[in-house]
Amino acid sequence: MNRKKISSLVLAASLAVILICGAASAVQMALGAPTYDGSGTDVTALYEHPESYDNSAADGVAAVMVNENMEKTAAKNVVYSVVFNYRGYDTLGESFILIGAIAGTMAILRREKRAPKQVVDYAGRGFGETAAQAKTDPPVVSAGAAPEGGRYRRRPLIMRCGCDFLLPLAAVYGWYIVLHGAISPGGGFQGGVLAAGTVLLVYLAYGLTGVRRVFHGGFLHASETLAEILYVFIALMGIFEGVNFCFNFVLSGTEETAMLMNDAVGYHVMAGICCLLILMLEALNTDRAEEQQTE
Amino acid sequence: MNGVLVAVLNTLVIAGALVSAVTAVHAPRLIGAVLALAATGSFVGLEFILLQAPDVAIAEVSVGAILSTILYIVALRKVREVNIRDTVVGAEAAEKADGRKGME
Numbered sequence: 001m002n003r004k005k006i007s008s009l010v011l012a013a014s015l016a017v018i019l020i021c022g023a024a025s026a027v028q029m030a031l032g033a034p035t036y037d038g039s040g041t042d043v044t045a046l047y048e049h050p051e052s053y054d055n056s057a058a059d060g061v062a063a064v065m066v067n068e069n070m071e072k073t074a075a076k077n078v079v080y081s082v083v084f085n086y087r088g089y090d091t092l093g094e095s096f097i098l099i100g101a102i103a104g105t106m107a108i109l110r111r112e113k114r115a116p117k118q119v120v121d122y123a124g125r126g127f128g129e130t131a132a133q134a135k136t137d138p139p140v141v142s143a144g145a146a147p148e149g150g151r152y153r154r155r156p157l158i159m160r161c162g163c164d165f166l167l168p169l170a171a172v173y174g175w176y177i178v179l180h181g182a183i184s185p186g187g188g189f190q191g192g193v194l195a196a197g198t199v200l201l202v203y204l205a206y207g208l209t210g211v212r213r214v215f216h217g218g219f220l221h222a223s224e225t226l227a228e229i230l231y232v233f234i235a236l237m238g239i240f241e242g243v244n245f246c247f248n249f250v251l252s253g254t255e256e257t258a259m260l261m262n263d264a265v266g267y268h269v270m271a272g273i274c275c276l277l278i279l280m281l282e283a284l285n286t287d288r289a290e291e292q293q294t295e
Numbered sequence: 296m297n298g299v300l301v302a303v304l305n306t307l308v309i310a311g312a313l314v315s316a317v318t319a320v321h322a323p324r325l326i327g328a329v330l331a332l333a334a335t336g337s338f339v340g341l342e343f344i345l346l347q348a349p350d351v352a353i354a355e356v357s358v359g360a361i362l363s364t365i366l367y368i369v370a371l372r373k374v375r376e377v378n379i380r381d382t383v384v385g386a387e388a389a390e391k392a393d394g395r396k397g398m399e
Contacts, residue, residue, distance in 0.1 A: 079350060185349030193357040280369040
């Protein structure tokens, strides 16, 4: 039997196992008593009288999370405490998802050596001994000086003015959502994505040249990894005081580790999404520049 | 918020999510499907707000309706070199090649 037959056989067997187990469990669930019949909650009553929510029948971990959440952990917010304290390990895994996504995108889209000696600064001049070479070599399309097919076309004035006006607002608003995660809707993940919208603003107004001048992909990737390590370090801070991993350990006064973990996640997500957007935009424009070169 | 309003709003939002999801499957052009996916993400975010989970709503809208849409559109542009704004060379060459206008 060749490889194709073996793999299809394995696939069919696993599908059969999944279907049979699923059917058996569904039959068992239908025959047995319902674990939660929803008699204790009424959706409209929740909206009108939130204090009437019946949480007396919680047991195990749910009882701790529901009843003793704010007393046990010095958190400001129940959701915050669940995300970063009781489920801090899940948040760590979610950060790893982002790292994995960026690694996969890099594997597909990253160009290794486009122009190895063309190191240009923001004014288009070369550095050091490569400057003489840059003057004598024929112009390479994908060089840093003119990445868009040799024609750096300026965007319309309104887009440039709009970006100049909105860029600090976007950055500050994204970080506001990160830093106020405990007391207003938001948190690390949400604010990080919003703060990474600055890449798109710069791209719309100044093109890929502007993005390359403002952001540096390698530095963002390195800082994203550093933020991940920082998250683990902050989560481990309370270990020597005898509390769990990711426990909301109060450092001094009102400074607590859940807040620091939130900030680390915000920085991690912002750097990661910036990296992702820069990768996609570079792949897009490099293709277009090369196609215009070959015509 | 009384019971009728809650029920009506939830039904409308879920119906909107369903309609846009079906549109994403049956859209004639790929760019239409991508925009229908953005609409689905927005409706689901709205449903999260109705269920009193604003953190999840912000995450859903920012990732599913904004970032994912941007990545899809960039990928579509990579496949077909015609962009939304006016470029002189790309659009004419693409139309001369096989008569399609791109983003399909």
